[in-house]
Amino acid sequence: MANVKISIIGAGSAIFSLRLVGDICRMEGLSGSLVSLMDIDKERLDAVHALAVRYSKAVGADLKFEKTMDLDASIEGASFVVNTALVNGHSYLEKTREIGERNGYYRGIDTQEFNMVSDYHTLTNTGQLNFFLDVARKVEKLSSNAWLLQAANPVFEGTTLIYRETGAKILGFCHGFHGVDEISKELGLNIGELDWQVAGFNHNLWLTKFSYNGKDAYPILNNWIDEKSKYWKPKDPFNDQLSPVAIDMYKFYGRFPIGDTVRNGSWKYHYNEEVKRKWFGQPWGGADSKEGWAWYQNKVRQTTLDTEKLAKSKDADLLKQFPPDIMSGEQHIPFINAVLENKKTRLILNIPNKNNAVPYIPENVFIEIPVVVDSKGIHPEKIEPSLPEKLVFMYLFPRWLRMEWAINAFIKRDLGILKEFLIRDPRTKSEEQVEAVIKGLMEELPDFKFHYKSISKR
Amino acid sequence: MANVKISIIGAGSAIFSLRLVGDICRMEGLSGSLVSLMDIDKERLDAVHALAVRYSKAVGADLKFEKTMDLDASIEGASFVVNTALVNGHSYLEKTREIGERNGYYRGIDTQEFNMVSDYHTLTNTGQLNFFLDVARKVEKLSSNAWLLQAANPVFEGTTLIYRETGAKILGFCHGFHGVDEISKELGLNIGELDWQVAGFNHNLWLTKFSYNGKDAYPILNNWIDEKSKYWKPKDPFNDQLSPVAIDMYKFYGRFPIGDTVRNGSWKYHYNEEVKRKWFGQPWGGADSKEGWAWYQNKVRQTTLDTEKLAKSKDADLLKQFPPDIMSGEQHIPFINAVLENKKTRLILNIPNKNNAVPYIPENVFIEIPVVVDSKGIHPEKIEPSLPEKLVFMYLFPRWLRMEWAINAFIKRDLGILKEFLIRDPRTKSEEQVEAVIKGLMEELPDFKFHYKSISKR
Numbered sequence A, B: 001m002a003n004v005k006i007s008i009i010g011a012g013s014a015i016f017s018l019r020l021v022g023d024i025c026r027m028e029g030l031s032g033s034l035v036s037l038m039d040i041d042k043e044r045l046d047a048v049h050a051l052a053v054r055y056s057k058a059v060g061a062d063l064k065f066e067k068t069m070d071l072d073a074s075i076e077g078a079s080f081v082v083n084t085a086l087v088n089g090h091s092y093l094e095k096t097r098e099i100g101e102r103n104g105y106y107r108g109i110d111t112q113e114f115n116m117v118s119d120y121h122t123l124t125n126t127g128q129l130n131f132f133l134d135v136a137r138k139v140e141k142l143s144s145n146a147w148l149l150q151a152a153n154p155v156f157e158g159t160t161l162i163y164r165e166t167g168a169k170i171l172g173f174c175h176g177f178h179g180v181d182e183i184s185k186e187l188g189l190n191i192g193e194l195d196w197q198v199a200g201f202n203h204n205l206w207l208t209k210f211s212y213n214g215k216d217a218y219p220i221l222n223n224w225i226d227e228k229s230k231y232w233k234p235k236d237p238f239n240d241q242l243s244p245v246a247i248d249m250y251k252f253y254g255r256f257p258i259g260d261t262v263r264n265g266s267w268k269y270h271y272n273e274e275v276k277r278k279w280f281g282q283p284w285g286g287a288d289s290k291e292g293w294a295w296y297q298n299k300v301r302q303t304t305l306d307t308e309k310l311a312k313s314k315d316a317d318l319l320k321q322f323p324p325d326i327m328s329g330e331q332h333i334p335f336i337n338a339v340l341e342n343k344k345t346r347l348i349l350n351i352p353n354k355n356n357a358v359p360y361i362p363e364n365v366f367i368e369i370p371v372v373v374d375s376k377g378i379h380p381e382k383i384e385p386s387l388p389e390k391l392v393f394m395y396l397f398p399r400w401l402r403m404e405w406a407i408n409a410f411i412k413r414d415l416g417i418l419k420e421f422l423i424r425d426p427r428t429k430s431e432e433q434v435e436a437v438i439k440g441l442m443e444e445l446p447d448f449k450f451h452y453k454s455i456s457k458r
Helices: A014-026 A042-058 A071-075 A089-102 A126-142 A155-165 A176-186 A218-227 A244-253 A259-263 A273-280 A290-312 A315-321 A332-341 A389-411 A415-423 A431-444 A446-457 B014-026 B042-058 B071-075 B089-102 B126-142 B155-165 B176-186 B218-227 B244-253 B259-263 B273-280 B290-312 B315-321 B332-341 B389-412 B415-423 B431-444 B446-457
Strands: A005-009 A034-038 A064-068 A080-083 A147-150 A169-172 A194-201 A204-212 A256-258 A345-352 A366-374 A377-380 B005-009 B034-038 B064-068 B080-083 B147-150 B169-172 B194-201 B204-212 B256-258 B345-352 B366-374 B377-380
Touching (some): A005 A014, A005 A071, A014 A034, A014 A042, A042 A064, A042 A290, A071 A126, A080 A332, A089 A290, A126 A147, A126 A155, A126 A446, A147 A155, A155 A345, A155 A389, A176 A194, A176 A204, A176 A256, A194 A389, A204 A218, A244 A273, A273 A290, A332 A345, A332 A366, A345 A377, A389 B389, A389 B415, A415 A431, A415 B389, A431 A446, B005 B014, B005 B071, B014 B290, B034 B071, B042 B064, B064 B071, B071 B126, B080 B126, B080 B332, B089 B290, B126 B147, B126 B155, B126 B389, B147 B155, B155 B169, B155 B366, B176 B256, B194 B389, B204 B218, B204 B259, B204 B389, B244 B259, B244 B273, B244 B389, B256 B259, B273 B290, B332 B345, B332 B366, B345 B377, B389 B415, B415 B431, B431 B446
Parallel strands (some): A034 A064, A147 A169, B005 B034, B005 B080
Antiparallel strands (some): A194 A204, A194 A366, A345 A366, A366 A377, B194 B204, B194 B366, B204 B256, B366 B377
């Protein structure tokens, strides 16, 4: 009987919250816990709370739930805080992108080389980064021993920022590593007999070890590429794990890219919609294209409707959508269970590069690698073989530098750094273009303006 | 009486060779030495040899000279080898640039962000880099205790390459740090009372310490900027040490850029001729513009004529051009004298980053910093204050990475790396553009083709 408090910040996202709640119900050791659901959207919070209570009862779990719109109240006394909130919501990101595109920045200024993911906003979503720090500082103050589980993006910039600026025990979570499952399934390999490792940064993750029954499995992958890759077609815009982009990146860097890494190549794959369709497949050209993104926006709208549908659903339907005996695949609750129950669990987490698992990268940068978690803490695996130097110097380093520039502009509230960052963007043709896009952001995004106007006070 | 052999490779450049020979004559301790002049251009070699003998006699120096077209013969038994040769000459660089411009690469593909200097060829002049290695390997074999003094560009790529690939005792030389003299003169400061340091890479050098009579002298520089910089005008295209570019870089990075660093900013200063004129001044727009480069090409032609003129000149004229009592300002001979005579001498040299003088940069990368040289070796100064982090992360790191990409493409003879390098160039609009420029280089530059065709043999 754990009897701990687990806080979920930004719990208004029904599907994600129910995945976590489901996982808590499935873990015997977490029985007796208090789950604190926090959101600023009362209506959605009420709906999710009711669903969580109902689900828990339906599966016979012994859990307590609270709902609150007060961040402090949710964090106070919590042993684990999961931050999944997207400040300002999707509409802010769309507005930002629109300002960028109006000024010649296709897909918006946050969409940078090696960070092409359209909703991983590192430059413009200052409200989100400030909220990350707010939550971390509250955790530090109100429940200083708690683990802070960062689930909302940008995980790379966010975790590193929190680590450097606060004393919170911060970890980053992502499910992108499941791309390894997709590969092994496509190759007809039993994932249980695979011995694999991934290493890199969040959304910059590479399959360093890939071994089957004790033998290197890369040759099996090579065979698939030679013989079967030509038949590959995307099932949806996000289905790119085995796309021509992934194969091209593998051929150049020497290891296979995993998860959203495939979306994060260089401009080679992203010059325009036609180029995107060539690399990511017809008809969408991947998730970060006009068509792919329209598909995604529609899905986001659908998700809101899903919440209403779920609220009206019968228990049987709820249990069908979130089966009581199948873990969600998210790692947050397995992490909590491993810590509380001292149950050694292998997870792929974002942690500081203290053991130099990613060579040449300073230790105050967050990397994504396999670790084993138990009640004593987090034990990083030795990455063997290591990431190839070519990959480190040509892929990870440029991405790392962009992280440093982004968080330095943010921390120092220095528009000069942001402008210089944009000067280095291949889409920039003149200094005037940079001035114009910054002017647009300052005039139309209150959060952004507030953040960068505050410099004089510091 | 030193009685050593000093080899000058690429001695056919009369002005440079006479500067070195003059310095040798001026150093009592080097009396009795043998100076071996080596070049593959017989006519120029003969002319320079005759001039050197004549100059030495005229000033009453006790030196022996030999001339040879055989690299091995010149290096064998030398204690110091100065490599100043430009393989393929200026016309090769012009040809390379022309192929680049034809394919949409303004000023050629070697002209990269943070390496805008038009004759610092890191990507296309494979013959030059191979010659660097040839010389180094011969030094290793034929006179293994000799110091190899790398004077020819690219010094940054070249010294690092030689250090990693051979066992030669390699050092890089540049005179760009004399920009500090220019600044102190403009500010009316006596250079003798200045306490200053520079740090960075070759052509990426920053005035970290600038102190006058024990007090920080940056405020004096700030005053000059506020009050007098508006009256500044370039004397020639290369005169940019106090240009608006230098001031803008200083305002952003927090330290003043020194020497060719001013030419090596981001595209902000280089988008086109009009932008260049704005930043580098009228009428040329700096050295790396159409007009500035025409001025330079004319000067190069003039230099050839100068050699003829020198050959026909009287001794008195020769002594007027190379005054016996004034050191040339080049550091090669002061270095040799310091080692041989155990005379502690402060120089600005390119050495491996072993003492972490440039933070975050690996120790197998060559940095440019002040050192004290004596017979025991090279003693790097502690850089105090250190380079600001902003400067390291936003300026030095991107340049460092481009060095790694360039020498990795070269070492592995991997056109794929070169292509990927170009994909990241803001001038690249499509993969086809990259293929076209590489095709041009392969078809029209025999050295380049030979280098990259040889991959199958390895």
